Amino acid sequence: MKLHFFHLMPYRFLPDDFTEKHRSVWVDVDSNLFDPAKGHQIYNENLDELELASELGFDGICVNEHHQNAYGLMPSPNLMAASLARRTRDSALVVLGNSLALYNPPTRVAEEFAMLDCLSGGRLVAGFPVGTSMDTNFCYGQTPATLREKYQEAHDLVMQAWTRPEVFAFNGKYTQLRYVNIWPRPVQKPHPPVWIPGGGSIETWQWVAERDYMYSYLSYFGHQRGLNVMKGYWDEVERQGKEKNPYRAGFLQFIAVSESEAQAEKDYAEHAEYFYNRCLRVYPGFADAPGYRTMATVRAGLKAQFERQTQQAAAGALTWKNFVDQGYILAGSPESVAQQLEEAARALHVGHMMVLLQFGSMPPDLVRKNTELFAKEVMPRVRPVFDEYEDRWWIKPLPSEQRMRPQGSLEPAGTPAGGGP
Amino acid sequence: MENQSVSLHDGECNVDLLQGGSGDPLLFLHGSGGVRRGPYLDLLAQKFTVYAPSHPGFGKSDGLEKVDDIIDLALFYHDLMDELGLASAHVLGHSLGGMLAAELAALCEHRVRRLVLTNPVGLWRDDEPVADFFSMTPNEYINHMLHDPDAPGMKELFATPGNPDEVMEQMYERLQAFSAAGKFLWPIPDKGLRRRIHRIKAPTLLIWGQSDRLVPPSYAEDFRSRIADSRVVIMAESAHVPMLEKPEEFVSLVTDFLNE
Numbered sequence: 281m282k283l284h285f286f287h288l289m290p291y292r293f294l295p296d297d298f299t300e301k302h303r304s305v306w307v308d309v310d311s312n313l314f315d316p317a318k319g320h321q322i323y324n325e326n327l328d329e330l331e332l333a334s335e336l337g338f339d340g341i342c343v344n345e346h347h348q349n350a351y352g353l354m355p356s357p358n359l360m361a362a363s364l365a366r367r368t369r370d371s372a373l374v375v376l377g378n379s380l381a382l383y384n385p386p387t388r389v390a391e392e393f394a395m396l397d398c399l400s401g402g403r404l405v406a407g408f409p410v411g412t413s414m415d416t417n418f419c420y421g422q423t424p425a426t427l428r429e430k431y432q433e434a435h436d437l438v439m440q441a442w443t444r445p446e447v448f449a450f451n452g453k454y455t456q457l458r459y460v461n462i463w464p465r466p467v468q469k470p471h472p473p474v475w476i477p478g479g480g481s482i483e484t485w486q487w488v489a490e491r492d493y494m495y496s497y498l499s500y501f502g503h504q505r506g507l508n509v510m511k512g513y514w515d516e517v518e519r520q521g522k523e524k525n526p527y528r529a530g531f532l533q534f535i536a537v538s539e540s541e542a543q544a545e546k547d548y549a550e551h552a553e554y555f556y557n558r559c560l561r562v563y564p565g566f567a568d569a570p571g572y573r574t575m576a577t578v579r580a581g582l583k584a585q586f587e588r589q590t591q592q593a594a595a596g597a598l599t600w601k602n603f604v605d606q607g608y609i610l611a612g613s614p615e616s617v618a619q620q621l622e623e624a625a626r627a628l629h630v631g632h633m634m635v636l637l638q639f640g641s642m643p644p645d646l647v648r649k650n651t652e653l654f655a656k657e658v659m660p661r662v663r664p665v666f667d668e669y670e671d672r673w674w675i676k677p678l679p680s681e682q683r684m685r686p687q688g689s690l691e692p693a694g695t696p697a698g699g700g701p
Numbered sequence: 702m703e704n705q706s707v708s709l710h711d712g713e714c715n716v717d718l719l720q721g722g723s724g725d726p727l728l729f730l731h732g733s734g735g736v737r738r739g740p741y742l743d744l745l746a747q748k749f750t751v752y753a754p755s756h757p758g759f760g761k762s763d764g765l766e767k768v769d770d771i772i773d774l775a776l777f778y779h780d781l782m783d784e785l786g787l788a789s790a791h792v793l794g795h796s797l798g799g800m801l802a803a804e805l806a807a808l809c810e811h812r813v814r815r816l817v818l819t820n821p822v823g824l825w826r827d828d829e830p831v832a833d834f835f836s837m838t839p840n841e842y843i844n845h846m847l848h849d850p851d852a853p854g855m856k857e858l859f860a861t862p863g864n865p866d867e868v869m870e871q872m873y874e875r876l877q878a879f880s881a882a883g884k885f886l887w888p889i890p891d892k893g894l895r896r897r898i899h900r901i902k903a904p905t906l907l908i909w910g911q912s913d914r915l916v917p918p919s920y921a922e923d924f925r926s927r928i929a930d931s932r933v934v935i936m937a938e939s940a941h942v943p944m945l946e947k948p949e950e951f952v953s954l955v956t957d958f959l960n961e
Binding site: 423571 | 758765835836837838841873875876877878879880881882883887888889
């Protein structure tokens with residue numbers, strides 16, 4: 281299986297009394313809590329962490345899009361991916377992704393992803409989430425009832441912009457363009473692999489399977505709770521008569537590796553509690569705008585499940601024991617984590633495992649420890665899983681010898697053109 | 702009052718319609734919560750022939766996907782009036798339905814005889830924004846909507862059912878209604894009425910519950926100053942749903958005005 285290093289880029293300096301004094305980490309989170317100097321620090325630390333993961337041999341490094349959110353400082357994951365494209369060599373740049381309905385016109389996404397694919401020599405994985413209700417409806421003002429229709433139209437436009445060689449007109453309900461003809465075009469043909477992050481909507485399973493895309497369930501609640509959603513997806517794949525190839529699925533899993541289970545708790549418990557209790561404090565009114573989920577999905581009873589999760593997370597009573605017992609976090613020695621991860625991957629039937637090795641308030645030295653232990657001692661143990669399947673949802677980069685590396689500046693520093701001040 | 706289904710556009714849209722009473726025709730246009738049952742409908746039906754349709758996407762009415770914005774919806778009601786054989790009618794609109802009634806009257810002056818807008822949305826002022834009821838939890842919503850949630854009758858109207866299946870049904874209905882309302886009001890209920898409201902020629906009565914915390918009563922003056930023949934009545938001890946909170950007083954105001 282393939283292993284990807286996922287980063288949420290959380291703000292790790294929320295105050296201890298955050299849950300008492302603030303109703304939400306998202307949408308209307310208090311801007312006074314953000315210190316730009318700390319922002320500078322976090323971006324640079326987090327990019328270092330992603331670059332380290334690439335050096336240590338992770339198959340992909342993943343960034344994602346959130347808005348007005350204190351646990352996700354990436355309104356533009358493309359900016360992060362652009363920086364990473366220059367500083368990494370072989371890893372896939374997994375952008376999970378651009379919420380298509382938020383870009384006007386959506387050809388902007390086709391253009392920026394094509395830029396990233398050219399810049400990285402064909403290492404881009406193109407993620408197209410619908411986006412959460414908080415991001416799309418509340419922060420970006422999209423009408424819930426028409427969000428999915430707008431998303432699907434934007435998807436059609438982006439795919440045509442990538443694959444049609446001629447100049448064409450696009451007469452959509454949400455976007456009208458007389459001349460679509462993007463420059464540059466992606467390196468990967470016919471287009472970069474498309475991964476669709478989803479939250480368990482019935483319609484998304486169907487839509488993804490029909491198009492032969494890859495489905496990623498980005499849950500914060502671990503493999504045990506993920507089983508239901510992944511089963512729904514696999515049932516749909518089977519219903520459509522498609523191959524049950526594990527590489528058509530991805531899953532996000534929190535991981536905490538240390539010398540032992542006891543040491544893992546010592547190392548990571550406070551940072552996990554920071555994440556689940558502070559970062560997931562979302563005002564319930566923002567969790568799910570009316571119309572964001574279709575009535576079919578709501579009726580399927582999934583809403584109750586999501587609400588339980590949100591409420592439980594918001595209750596603030598979760599501790600390390602909950603996280604480990606319920607599988608939110610796979611923790612322990614490398615042997616133990618490898619075994620748990622293999623079991624989880626097989627149960628979920630997921631070939632693309634995205635692991636979150638930085639979570640909550642975890643500082644760089646601890647992220648390095650977790651990442652190195654995972655890369656050196658867990659990864660080799662679990663990589664052979666699913667070797668018998670072909671991964672048709674993977675990048676097709678230019679040959680290594682054709683891919684450019686950054687060259688140092690040719691000009692001596694300190695002599696600005698046109699004379700100095 | 703009796704339920705019937707009216708088919709429009711060769712069966713593409715089916716409107717669930719509550720109809721009853723006798724007298725001049727009165728079209729009641731409901732707000733974001735759907736047609737709320739209460740004594741006010743029967744009281745109105747004692748004086749008028751009341752038509753209370755559910756908008757597309759609300760209750761048992763379908764066809765929301767055929768209607769993209771508030772103007773489409775207003776034109777949809779022109780079609781429904783044609784189908785019902787109503788060349789013109791009195792129109793009473795509440796909240797979202799008030800915005801809709803104002804658009805209906807602005808689009809064509811001959812259709813609306815006299816107009817009553819109660820706690821309408823449709824205008825926006827930065828100094829006193831309309832509350833974001835879409836993001837409210839059910840309890841917050843009720844507290845914003847009612848002058849006194851503990852007043853007699855209110856508990857019965859807004860009670861949470863005891864049976865879990867009924868609770869789920871109530872939740873689904875609210876979600877469905879708000880989802881449909883969002884199509885016309887998200888994220889800010891200001892969709893251009895300001896540019897069209899001056900076209901309203903019908904004599905207009907604005908009724909506002911004094912304690913409305915969803916759409917503050919100060920908006921009454923914004924409407925009044927833009928509609929030529931209009932006046933305002935502020936109802937004490939009422940909030941966003943005066944027809945439910947004070948049905949007798951509400952119906953008597955409406956009846957007196959429509960019979961002038």
